Amino acid sequence: MDLVFPHTFVPWFRSVAPYIHAHRGKTFVVAIAGELIAAGKLSTFAQDLALIHAMGIKVVLVHGFRPQVEEQLAAKGHVSRFSHGMRVTDPVALDCAQEAAGQLRYEIEAAFSQGLPNTPMAGSQIRVVSGNFITARPVGIVDGVDFQHTGLVRKIDAPGIRRAVDFGALVMLSPFGFSPTGEAFNLSMEDVAASTAIALQADKLIYITEVKGIPLDPSDPDSDIDQELALADAEKLLASLPNPTQPTDTAFYLQHAVKAGKNGVDRVHIVPFSVDGSILMESFTHDGVGTMIVDEKLExxxxxxxxxxxxxxxxxxxxxxxxxxxxxxxxxxxxxxxxxxxxxxxxxxxxxxxxxxxxxxxxxxxxxxxxxxxxxxxxxxxxxxxxxxxxxxxxxxxxxxxxxxxxxxxxxxxxxxxxxxxxxxxxxxxxxxxxxxxxxxxxxxx
The missing domain is CATH 3.40.630.30 (Gcn5-related N-acetyltransferase (GNAT))
Structure with missing residues (x-):
């Protein structure tokens, strides 16, 4: 067993203490791409989020399910259809989305129920609350394409979510919403997360994604990332980019980050799940590991x-x-x-x-x-x-x-x-x- 030496542990712990003080009592909306779960990283991510929760931070978790829905559709021999960067949700796709969401909610609840001794989850006692917090509306017909059961967020039950997180629970939202008539709509994780952060006026919106952040050179996805991007600069960059069709397109997450920033969310982060502990490093170190979009330079x-x-x-x-x-x-x-x-x-x-x-x-x-x-x-x-x-x-x-x-x-x-x-x-x-x-x-x- 490796020893933890005071000359390394103590300075490190002191260096993160200012962030612990600054974030206590704040609200984080954390959105995870379904690819994180498909990559087998849910267990360690849950441990990291449990640490954040234990530090007195109020957490709302939004999960995606793109690869899981694709898997369900493939099993049924059904072909996916996309247009304008959104899934066309026909009745078969809606059934697959509901099945995938139900399975993922079960897996996420199980991950936060871990309590083995000698693990970060020991004694965590996190209560996961989910429910019909989202009212949705249909996308409708766009440029002749009928999106059927694909929807957009109409309203978030912010008071209900606040009551749950104030009680100490972790609120989990799936990318589903319901109309006032009870009709179900398949939503995007990115839209749900941004809308929730805006409704709550969250202190942070954090996307844990398959991309490493916003590249300094958008024409070269392998270029270094821009660690801090002013909201005004992010808007200019977004206006210069083509409409996204894939989650790996620079504009894909950026469009939702800009929307949240323009509507009162002070800090939006785009962070890679490929880096172990990325949400901890982004939240508790000076430079972080992803891109932070802010209304003005943070310094x-x-x-x-x-x-x-x-x-x-x-x-x-x-x-x-x-x-x-x-x-x-x-x-x-x-x-x-x-x-x-x-x-x-x-x-x-x-x-x-x-x-x-x-x-x-x-x-x-x-x-x-x-x-x-x-x-x-x-x-x-x-x-x-x-x-x-x-x-x-x-x-x-x-x-x-x-x-x-x-x-x-x-x-x-x-x-x-x-x-x-x-x-x-x-x-x-x-x-x-x-x-x-x-x-x-x-x-x-x-």
């Missing part, structure tokens, strides 16, 4: 609010412990939070700095400049510094200064000059710790 540089106190404390604590920063208690940070600028990514604070004004000397101190070790070297420190300089200029100051014991060269490279401690404003000089012997560095603001 946000802004002034801090009272809601950021906990994130700032968590960020600076390791640097206080090793002596890089002076110890600040929570009361002090709560009092001074208006002085702070923070940089965040996907709701997690990765950098901060405070600006303390000394108007009588026409200068201000930049303090507690911190960037998480997990993202150092990406320029976040310089972005925070520039924002602090802008704030100081707008307040009419001629300079900013810092006190440091370990990072003097970083500041000198960025235009700071070392001065004697006697240079400090009188009010700051009275608080100067002569035992710490911090270097004083000043930068004039042009």
């Amino acid at each position: 946000s540089l802004r002034e801090a609010t009272s809601d950021d106190v906990g994130g700032v404390l968590q960020l600076i604590e390791p640097f206080e412990k090793d002596g890089t920063l002076v110890k600040r208690d929570r009361t002090e940070i709560e009092r001074d939070i208006g002085h702070y600028t923070v940089i965040e990514h996907d709701g997690v604070i990765f950098g901060c700095a405070a600006l303390y004004p000394y108007p009588e000397a026409r200068t201000a101190e930049m303090a507690a400049l911190t960037v998480s070790p997990h993202v150092q070297g990406q320029g976040d420190g310089e972005r925070i510094l520039k924002r602090i300089e802008q704030r100081a200029k707008s307040m009419g100051f001629d300079s900013i200064f810092v006190l440091t014991t370990r990072t003097m060269h970083w500041f000198i490279k960025r235009g700071f000059q070392q001065v004697d401690a006697d240079w400090l404003p009188e009010a700051r000089k009275r608080k100067y710790n002569w035992d710490r012997r911090s270097q004083v560095l000043v930068k004039k603001l042009s």
